[in-house]
Amino acid sequence: MFRIGKLQFAASLLALFSLALGTVKVSAQSSEVMGEVRFEGDTQLDRDSGVWIDGNYVGYVKELKGKKKVLLLPGKHQIAVRQAGYSEFTRELVVEPGQVQEVQVAMKLLPGAKTPDVTSELKLTIHPKRAAVFLDGNYVGHASELGGKFHSLEVSPGKHRIKVELPGYRTFETDVDVLVGQKSEMKTELVKGSIEQADTEIRKPQ
Secondary structure (H helix, E strand, O other): OHHHHHHHHHHHHHHHHHHHHHHHHHHHHHHHHOEEEEEEEOOHHHHHOEEEEOOEEEEEHHHOOHHHOEEEOOEEEEEEEEOOOEOOEEEEEEEOOOOEEEEEEOOOEOOOOOOOOOOEEEEEEEEOOOOEEEEOOEEEEEHHHOOOOOOOEEEOOEEEEEEEEOOOEOOEEEEEEEOOOOEEEEEEEOOEOOHHHOOOOOOOOO
């Protein structure tokens, strides 16, 4: 009885080991199918700019690495990098299986763009910190660079529309009315949702 049980136990271990090997093999094959795109930027502004791939927001330049690295199916993909007051940086890439491509982001100031002479300060405390923030319909950065002790957003006095979005969360929108020289703060924590609930700023319209 003991010998049979021992043999059965050994067989079970062998089956589990074979299953584990099979899983690793499939995973390795899957990674060979995808191509990786890496983003680099020379300036802090380049690195904080938002990245859209095929019309969908994926994050900001400097975070797209490690666990958040960008893996894409082979074929053509449209890359767009955005920052308020700067021309949209675009590239069309042909992704090859198992290959790595690097995109060097270089944002250029829009002709005639300038900061207002009179500004107010708006501090944004938002979670998750990688959420995309839009001011009056324009991407102005990710939450972690617009809040905290040393960061804030300079805006012209008056009424503004703030929108905060991140795939997998419900969109947050609010109006703020700031006075000349005023320091204001807005706090919010995004509620979990579905990618299907994302607005057109971060998700390609159907």
